[in-house]
Amino acid sequence: MTMKNILFYIFGVVIISITPIQAQSLTGAKIKSGKYKPAWESLEQYPGAPEWFLDAKFGIYTHWGPITKANEHRPDHAYGRDMYDPKTDEYEYHVKTYGDPKEVGYKDIIPLFQPNDFNAEEWARIFKESGARFAGPVAMHHDNFAMWDSKVTPWNIKRTFGRDITGELEKAIRAQGMKFVTSFHHAYTWRYYKSAYDDDAGVPGNESLYCIPHSDDVRQDAPEAAEFRKAWLGKLVEVIDNYQPDFIWFDWGIAAMPKEPVLDFFTHYFNSAEEWNKEVLVTFKKNPKKRYPGDFTVLDHERGGEMELSEEPWVNDTSIGPWFYNAKFGSKGNPLTDSLLELFIDLVSKNGCLLLNVPPDPQGNLTPATVRILKEFGTWLQLNGEAIYETRPWVVAEEGDGEIQGRVHIKSKMTSSDIRFTRSKDSSILYAITLDWPESGELLIKTLAKDKIDISHVEDIQLLGGKEKLNWEQTPEGLQITLGTQQPANNWAHSLKIRFKNKIPELNR
Numbered sequence: 001m002t003m004k005n006i007l008f009y010i011f012g013v014v015i016i017s018i019t020p021i022q023a024q025s026l027t028g029a030k031i032k033s034g035k036y037k038p039a040w041e042s043l044e045q046y047p048g049a050p051e052w053f054l055d056a057k058f059g060i061y062t063h064w065g066p067i068t069k070a071n072e073h074r075p076d077h078a079y080g081r082d083m084y085d086p087k088t089d090e091y092e093y094h095v096k097t098y099g100d101p102k103e104v105g106y107k108d109i110i111p112l113f114q115p116n117d118f119n120a121e122e123w124a125r126i127f128k129e130s131g132a133r134f135a136g137p138v139a140m141h142h143d144n145f146a147m148w149d150s151k152v153t154p155w156n157i158k159r160t161f162g163r164d165i166t167g168e169l170e171k172a173i174r175a176q177g178m179k180f181v182t183s184f185h186h187a188y189t190w191r192y193y194k195s196a197y198d199d200d201a202g203v204p205g206n207e208s209l210y211c212i213p214h215s216d217d218v219r220q221d222a223p224e225a226a227e228f229r230k231a232w233l234g235k236l237v238e239v240i241d242n243y244q245p246d247f248i249w250f251d252w253g254i255a256a257m258p259k260e261p262v263l264d265f266f267t268h269y270f271n272s273a274e275e276w277n278k279e280v281l282v283t284f285k286k287n288p289k290k291r292y293p294g295d296f297t298v299l300d301h302e303r304g305g306e307m308e309l310s311e312e313p314w315v316n317d318t319s320i321g322p323w324f325y326n327a328k329f330g331s332k333g334n335p336l337t338d339s340l341l342e343l344f345i346d347l348v349s350k351n352g353c354l355l356l357n358v359p360p361d362p363q364g365n366l367t368p369a370t371v372r373i374l375k376e377f378g379t380w381l382q383l384n385g386e387a388i389y390e391t392r393p394w395v396v397a398e399e400g401d402g403e404i405q406g407r408v409h410i411k412s413k414m415t416s417s418d419i420r421f422t423r424s425k426d427s428s429i430l431y432a433i434t435l436d437w438p439e440s441g442e443l444l445i446k447t448l449a450k451d452k453i454d455i456s457h458v459e460d461i462q463l464l465g466g467k468e469k470l471n472w473e474q475t476p477e478g479l480q481i482t483l484g485t486q487q488p489a490n491n492w493a494h495s496l497k498i499r500f501k502n503k504i505p506e507l508n509r
Contacts, residue, residue, distance in 0.1 A: 031237070031264045034271030038263035044294030046270050049313045050279030052179060053247070053298075055390045056133030057348050058381075059355050060374075061183055061249070062123075063138050063323045065145055065157075066113040069362040070106075077323040080106040080143040084195040105200030106193075107209055110145060111160050118165065118364025124172035126366060130374035131381030132356075133389070134179035134247055137169055139239055142253070144189040144209055148242070152234040155209045170243045179246035181355075182239055188253025190220050190228055221258035233261040240269055247281045249300065249317070249355065255287035262292075283315050300355075309397040310351045318343070319357035320370055326359075329369065337376040341492050342414050344377075345433050346404045348388055349397040349420035380492055383465040387431035387495035391422035394430060395507050399447050402435065419445060423504060430498040437486045437494060445496075448479035452508045455479065457501040464495040 036042050063077065071079045071090065082090035084101050091101070098104045127135040137147050148166035149158035157165050170180050193201045193210040201210035211228050218224050239245065248269065254262070266282070273280040283300040284292065298313055305316040320336060321329035344354045358370050366374075381388065400418030416438035422431045432445050448455060461470050463483060471482040481496065 031268045032271040032275070035274055036267050036270040038260075038267040040263075040293050043263070043266050043270065043296055046266075046294075046296035047279075048295045049298050050281060052133075052279065053281050053353065054313060054392070056179070057353050057388050057391075058130075058132050058344065059134035059179075059181055059247070059353070060127050060130065060132045061136055061138060061181055061317075061355060061357055062360055063141065063319070063357050064115075064325070064360045065138070065141055065143070065147055066106075066110045067141065067143060068325050068360070069113040070109045072325055072327055072362050078142060078192070080109075081192045081195065084193070084199055084201075101196070101199045105196065105206075106143065107155075107200060107206060110155065113362065114161055115165075115360075115362060115364030118163070118168075118360075120165075120168035120172035121175075123169065123360075123366060124176045124178070126371060126374055127173070128176040128178060130378040131385065132178060134181050135169075135173050136181035136183070136245065136247075137166055138185065139166055139182040140184050140186045140235060142185050142188045142192040142251075144186055144192070144211075146235065148239060150235065150238060152231060152238050153208055166239070166243060170245075180243065181247040181249060182243065182245045183249040183251070184236065185251035185253065186232060186235065187220070187255075187257050188251065189232075190214075190225060190256075191216070191253075220256050229258070229261045232257070233264055236265050237268055240272055244272070244276055244278070245280070246278065247283070249283045249315075250285070250288070252285040252287065252302075254284065255291065259291075266296075305347050305352050306350050308350065309393055313351050313353065315353050315355050316343070316347050317355040317357065319359065320373055322359065323357060324359050325361045325367070327361075329367075337373050337380075338492050340373065340377065341380055342435050343404060345388075345420050345435065345493055346398070348391070349393060349422055349433075351393045384433070384493070384495040386464055386497065387422055387433055390425060391431065392425055394421040394423045394504070396421055396447055396509070399445070400435075416443060419447070421447070427503045428500055430500070430504050432496045432498065433493050434496070435493050437491075438483065441483050441485065443481045443483055443496075444478045445481070446478040447507070448474065450474050450476050454505045455498075455500075457505070458498060459501050460497075460499045462497045462499070464497055 031038070036046065067077065067079050071093065076082055076090050079090055082088040083094040083106065085091055094101060098109065124135070139147050144153070144155060146153050146156035148156060149164035150156040157163065166182065173180050190211055194216050196210055197213040200206060202213045212224060214224050220229065269280060269282065281298060283298045285300050285302065289297065289299045295312065298315060300315040300317055303318045306314055347354060358366060358374065360366055398420050400415070402414040402418035414435035416434050416436045418435040420433045420435070422433070423429060434443055455474055461472050461481060463470060468484055473480045
């Protein structure tokens with residue numbers, strides 16, 4: 001019996017139930033009318049990043065779906081694309097593991113994803129313990145598979161697994177007091193399966209997953225892509241209407257989408273939020289941000305970020321390990337917490353927010369390495385969160401020579417001379433976070449030297465989590481603070497709270 005026959009035998013009921021849908025039924029949803037119109041000059045009136053986002057600083061999302069099962073031993077996040085290309089290692093792996101893509105295509109892999117251990121309440125509890133203020137799933141990756149109960153596309157988790165993953169997570173995450181985020185990567189689907197049209201993607205009836213066969217030079221604004229554009233929008237409208245996400249994150253493929261469906265998306269989402277009486281957020285990567293006028297969206301940097309203090313808020317999305325689960329990651333232990341915290345503190349000081357990907361395993365479990373890192377993150381935030389949450393950037397973000405690339409990898413070891421600054425929203429408190437403990441127990445903050453700032457109105461200097469009264473002196477070299485012995489419960493970065501009688505004085509630079 002061939003692999004295809006085995007899959008059909010095991011999952012025959014599921015596969016038979018996934019039949020093509022008629023073009024006119026791709027979405028029956030209507031774009032919500034209201035305050036905002038499908039025109040840039042109208043959408044520019046949206047106020048942009050809401051206060052809750054500026055306060056939150058840290059969120060979690062999950063790359064998880066059929067790709068997780070398809071290549072659980074390989075870190076390729078585009079398996080559905082690469083498995084059809086004979087020039088790739090993924091093609092060779094697929095042939096050896098599942099069979100020839102002409103016989104066993106990606107559509108046949110999808111039903112193998114059966115995450116029976118998935119527990120939304122457990123995930124949400126761990127996310128909450130990590131200190132995240134918002135969380136949610138990758139609702140649809142490039143493979144065009146919906147992780148929600150969809151009427152727009154038959155290729156959805158409810159059909160293949162019998163449960164609404166997005167719906168369960170939405171309830172569990174909100175129950176923990178967090179905002180709910182969904183991410184969408186399906187604008188790239190139009191190009192994702194370009195190597196598959198000589199295989200099962202070219203078989204009539206499979207268009208709802210793979211898109212209609214087309215040459216690589218046919219763009220998303222072409223007449224041939226009309227149904228694709230309609231479906232792209234319909235999936236977004238469906239998630240907005242059914243789950244009311246507080247935050248929608250887009251991958252870079254949206255840069256190629258024509259403006260009409262994008263305008264309709266914004267119009268529907270913003271008018272829906274007005275109806276819900278909620279403040280919502282949309283993020284894009286660099287190219288779309290250049291195309292869309294105004295400041296009603298927030299810029300996202302994949303595994304990167306602003307190297308200097310930014311006037312506008314921004315996001316760094318990065319991952320614990322590969323984007324999708326890899327069985328080898330964490331097998332020998334990964335001391336990532338320190339690096340992640342240094343990255344996190346650095347970006348917060350520069351007006352950024354961290355969106356951290358945690359990749360669950362095929363059965364629906366958060367791996368031990370992931371749970372350990374998230375709990376350590378939460379431990380640090382319990383002690384130091386005051387210097388992070390509800391803060392704003394100061395006029396200076398940093399001092400020190402240590403270089404941070406904007407990703408998990410740090411270019412040089414951070415020392416106690418590497419310091420990042422934040423402030424309270426009322427500007428009465430300055431926080432100085434040193435990225436390592438000084439061996440001598442003496443910390444020097446050069447930015448606060450005598451000729452640079454008047455600190456005569458400082459009421460108190462406190463080490464967050466510390467119980468001892470600190471001794472300090474302002475010198476021409478800087479603010480010298482005696483920290484004493486390192487607190488054993490705080491073995492990463494350390495936050496100093498400098499409280500002024502009124503406002504933080506002006507800095508002479």
